[in-house]
Amino acid sequence: NEIYLQGLAGTTPALSTDLTALEESAAAVLTPEALGYVAGGAGAGATMRANREAFDRWKIVPRMLTGATDRDLTTTLFGAELPAPVLLAPVGVQSIVHPDGELATARAAAGMGLPMILSTASTRTIEQVAEANGDGPRWFQLYWPNDQDVTASILERAHKAGYTTLVVTLDTWSLAWRPRDLDRAYLPFIRNEGTAIAMSDPAFRARLAKTPEDDAATAILQWVGMFTGTDHSWDQLVVLRELWDGPIVLKGIQHVDDARRAADAGMNGVVVSNHGGRQVDGALGALEALPGIAQAVGDQLEVLFDSGVRTGSDVIKALALGAKAVLLGRPFVYGLALGGEDGVRHVLRSLLADLDLTLALAGHRTAAALTPSALVRG
Ligand code: FNR
Numbered sequence: 127n128e129i130y131l132q133g134l135a136g137t138t139p140a141l142s143t144d145l146t147a148l149e150e151s152a153a154a155v156l157t158p159e160a161l162g163y164v165a166g167g168a169g170a171g172a173t174m175r176a177n178r179e180a181f182d183r184w185k186i187v188p189r190m191l192t193g194a195t196d197r198d199l200t201t202t203l204f205g206a207e208l209p210a211p212v213l214l215a216p217v218g219v220q221s222i223v224h225p226d227g228e229l230a231t232a233r234a235a236a237g238m239g240l241p242m243i244l245s246t247a248s249t250r251t252i253e254q255v256a257e258a259n260g261d262g263p264r265w266f267q268l269y270w271p272n273d274q275d276v277t278a279s280i281l282e283r284a285h286k287a288g289y290t291t292l293v294v295t296l297d298t299w300s301l302a303w304r305p306r307d308l309d310r311a312y313l314p315f316i317r318n319e320g321t322a323i324a325m326s327d328p329a330f331r332a333r334l335a336k337t338p339e340d341d342a343a344t345a346i347l348q349w350v351g352m353f354t355g356t357d358h359s360w361d362q363l364v365v366l367r368e369l370w371d372g373p374i375v376l377k378g379i380q381h382v383d384d385a386r387r388a389a390d391a392g393m394n395g396v397v398v399s400n401h402g403g404r405q406v407d408g409a410l411g412a413l414e415a416l417p418g419i420a421q422a423v424g425d426q427l428e429v430l431f432d433s434g435v436r437t438g439s440d441v442i443k444a445l446a447l448g449a450k451a452v453l454l455g456r457p458f459v460y461g462l463a464l465g466g467e468d469g470v471r472h473v474l475r476s477l478l479a480d481l482d483l484t485l486a487l488a489g490h491r492t493a494a495a496l497t498p499s500a501l502v503r504g
Contacts, residue, residue, distance in 0.1 A: 129143070139472070140465065140468075140472070141461065141464055141465060141469060141472050141473075143476045143480075145436050145437065145457040145460075145473060145476060145477065146436050146437070148457060148460035148461060148464065148473070149165055149456070149460055151460070151464055152164075152223075152459075152460040152463040152464055153165075155463055155464060156223060156463055157222075158310070159222075159307075159310050159312045159314075160222040160223055160314075160463075162306035162307060162310060162312065163219075163222065163306070163307055163312060163314060164223065164456060164459050164460075164463075165306075165456070166304050166305070166306035166307060166404070167304070167402065167403040167404050167407070168302040168303055168304055168403060168404055168405050168406060168407040169302075169303055169304075169305070169407025169408065170305075170407055171403065171407070172403075172407050172408045172409075173400055173403035173405075173406060173407055173408065173409045173410075173411070174402065174403030174404075174434075175403075176403070176409065176410060176411035176414075177400065177402070177403050177411045177412055177413070177433045177434030178411075178434050178436075179411055180410075180411025180412065180413035180414045180434065181411075181413055181434055181440050181443055183503055183504075184413070184443045184446075184447070184501045184502075184503055185501060185502050185503075185504055186439055186442060186443070186484075186488050186500060186501060187488075187500065187501065187502050188487060188488045188489055189488065189489030189490075190489060191489075192489040192490070192491065193491065194485070194486045194487075194489055194490055194491045195486070196491065197482050197485055197486055197490075197491055197492070197493070198491060198492045198493065198494070199211065199478065199481065199482060199485075199493045200493075200494070201450060201451055201493065201494050203241075203291075203395075203428055203450060203451060204290070204291055204372075204373040204394065204395075204428065206263060206290070208239065208240065208241065208263070208451065209238070209239045209240065210240065210478050210481065210493070211441065211445060211449075211450065211451035211452060211493055211494070212240055212441065212451060212452055212453075212454055212474070212477060212478065212481075213240060213241045213242075213243060213265070213430070213451060213452070213453045213454070214231060214235050214240060214241070214242045214243060214453070214454060214458055214470075214474075215243060215402075215432050215453035215454055215455040215458075216243040216244065216245035216246075216267035216293060216295070216377075216453075217231075217245055217455060217458075217459055218245040218246070218247025218248065218249075218314070218315075218320050219247055219248075219249055219314040219315065219319045219320035220248070220249060220459070220462060221249035221250075221319055222249075222314050222319055223459055223460075223462055223463035224462045224463055224466050224469075226462075226466050226467065227248075227249045227250055227462075228244065228245075228248050228249060228250045228254075228255050228258075229250055229254065229255065229258040230258075230462055230466045230467040230469075230470060231458065231462060231467075231470050232244075232255045232256075232258035232259035232262065232264070233258050233259070233467045234467045234468075234470035234471040234474065235259065235262055235264075235470070235474075236258075236259045236260050236261065236262025237262075237471060238471065238474050238475070238478075239262065239263070240262075240263070240474060241262075241263040241264060241265050241291075242255075242259060242262065242263075242264050242265070243264075243265040243266070243267050243293055243453070244264060244265070244266050244267060244284075244289065245267050245269075246267060246268055246269040246280070246323055246324075246353065247269065247315060247320040247321075247323075247353075248320070248322055248323055249319050249320055249322050250322055251322050251323055251326045252266070252280070252283045252284050252287050252289070252323055252326075253283070253287050253326075256287035256288050256289070259288075263290065264288060264289050264290070265289055265290060265291040265292070265293055265375075266281075266284035266289035266291075266292055266293065267292075267293040267294075267295055267377070268280070268281070268292060268293065268294050268295065268366075269295060269298065269299075269353045269354070270294060270295075270296075270299070270353075270356075270358055270366075271352045271353055272351075272352055272355075272356040273329075273333060273352055274365065275329040275332075275333075276324070276327060276329045276330050276333065276352060277365075277366075277369060278329070278369050279327050279328060279329035279330070280323065280324075280327055280329075281366075281369045281370050282369075283327070285370070285371065285372070290372055290373070291372055291373045291374075291375060291394075291395075292366070292370045292372060292373070292374045292375065293374075293375045293376075293377050293397065294363075294366060294374060294375070294376055294377065295377045295378055295401075296358075296376055296377065296378045296379070297377070297378025297380075297399070297400070297401050297405050297406075298354075298378070298401060298404075298405060299354065299355070299356060299357045299358070300354055300355055300357075301313070301354060302404060302405040302406065302407075303407070304404065315346070315349065315350065316346050316350065318342065318346065321345070321346065321349045324349050324352070324353070325345065325349075330348075330349075330352070333348065333352075334348055360387055360391055363391045363392075363393065364391075367391075367392055373394035373395060373428075374393050374394055374395075375393070375394060375395035375396060375397060375428070375430065376388045376393050376395070376396050376397070377396070377397035377399055378397065378399050378400070378401060378405075379396040379397065379398055379399070379415075379419065380398065380399075380400060380409070380410065380412065380415045381415070382415075382418045382419055382422045385398075385419040385422055385423045385427070385429075386422055386423060388423070388427060389423045389426045389427050393427065394427060394428060395427050395428035395429065395430060396419065396423070396427055396428075396429055396430065397430045397431065397432060397453060398412055398415050398416045398419050398420075398429060398430070398431045398432075398449070399412055399431065399432045399433050399453070400412045400433050401433070402432070402433050402434070402455045402456060403433065403434075411433075411434070412431065412432070412433035412434060413431070413433075413434065413443065413444065413447065416429075416431055416444065416447045416448055416449060417447045417448055417498070419448070420447060420448020420449065421448065424448050428450050428451075429448055429449055429450055430449060430450060430451050430452065430453060431444045431449035431451075431452050431453070432452060432453035432454070432455055433455070435452045435453070435454055435455070435457075436457060437477075437480055437484075438477060438478075438479075438480030438481035438482070438483065438484040438485070439480075439484050440452075441477070441481045441493075442481065442484060442485060442488065442490075442493075442496060442500065443501060445493055445494075445496040446496040446497060446498055446499075446500040446501050447498060447501070448498075450494075454473075454474075454477065457473050457477070458470050458473045458474065460473070461473035461474075481493070488500065
């Protein structure tokens with residue numbers, strides 16, 4: 127209604143309300159390197175395509191005269207009520223798309239009351255983002271260092287700065303084969319973007335001080351060596367449990383057995399995700415993995431979902447198949463590229479309005495009450 131009313135005054139939205147169109151618009155404002163990094167996937171892009179195909183395979187079956195005039199999008203995660211079942215996925219190096227980087231995202235998220243998940247590969251520090259996020263809900267995503275002092279120090283900072291939930295990303299302990307970045311020899315982290323959290327960390331600096339050469343290149347190499355290249359083990363999750371006094375969510379879970387192990391390890395949630403198709407080429411569409419995992423562990427863990435969410439109907443499908451909430455990835459990054467804080471807000475508002483309307487027209491009043499019976503596979 128707001129958009130149509132503005133239309134009466136001759137104004138149309140600055141950015142498209144079709145979130146799938148934003149990549150093309152962002153291409154005009156991003157450097158080829160940044161665009162390739164954000165839009166690209168692993169290998170030949172099969173997993174990215176599979177993510178979308180998985181959504182297309184499920185269809186919503188609209189119901190009529192159900193009294194869906196007033197909707198309720200709220201959900202509760204780890205005891206906190208959210209206005210809608212949507213979080214901002216952890217996305218590293220946001221300054222490569224907009225100078226305000228993570229600060230703009232933090233402000234937009236706070237204004238909407240939706241949790242921002244801060245990446246370990248942020249271009250701003252844990253504390254700077256917390257300040258920009260103010261009273262907004264915020265979670266912290268860990269790329270798990272191979273040094274316990276650094277892990278402890280980073281987690282302590284996050285806890286102190288008001289991040290409530292820890293998301294441990296397991297699927298990116300090494301960067302994947304990503305031709306768009308490889309062809310340009312482009313890795314944002316080694317250009318000194320995305321290392322702000324470590325570089326501002328006392329434990330990381332103490333480690334650096336022990337290296338023979340204390341220059342920028344050495345620091346970056348230390349960063350790469352510490353945050354990538356080490357797979358951890360299920361047993362080591364005990365360490366994180368000791369270091370983090372709050373909910374822990376494992377991100378990148380795609381197999382039912384891994385979801386069960388997460389529950390057995392005393393974790394509190396999983397994000398069913400293939401990292402937006404950025405890690406394993408030829409993997410299953412993330413939505414394909416969701417129903418089985420939700421069925422197996424949905425009563426023990428909070429099951430979240432990401433990879434390929436672009437529209438309100440995608441959110442409905444993920445919730446109906448067992449997700450408690452979804453994480454939004456690339457679309458908000460394109461919003462950030464195109465309009466900074468306003469651009470992120472535009473994307474979030476568009477997604478929520480689309481979700482609200484589509485939910486209503488499909489005949490559902492409450493997002494949290496969706497079940498597989500809302501869908502048909504075909
Ligand atoms: C990511 N993702 C990601 N995940 C994570 O745990 N830590 C990170 O630092 C990043 N960085 C990152 C950068 C960029 C440019 C993208 C596109 C993605 C993955 C992200 O959290 C999420 O899983 C996917 O983006 C979801 O897929 P869609 O919505 O982008 O298709």
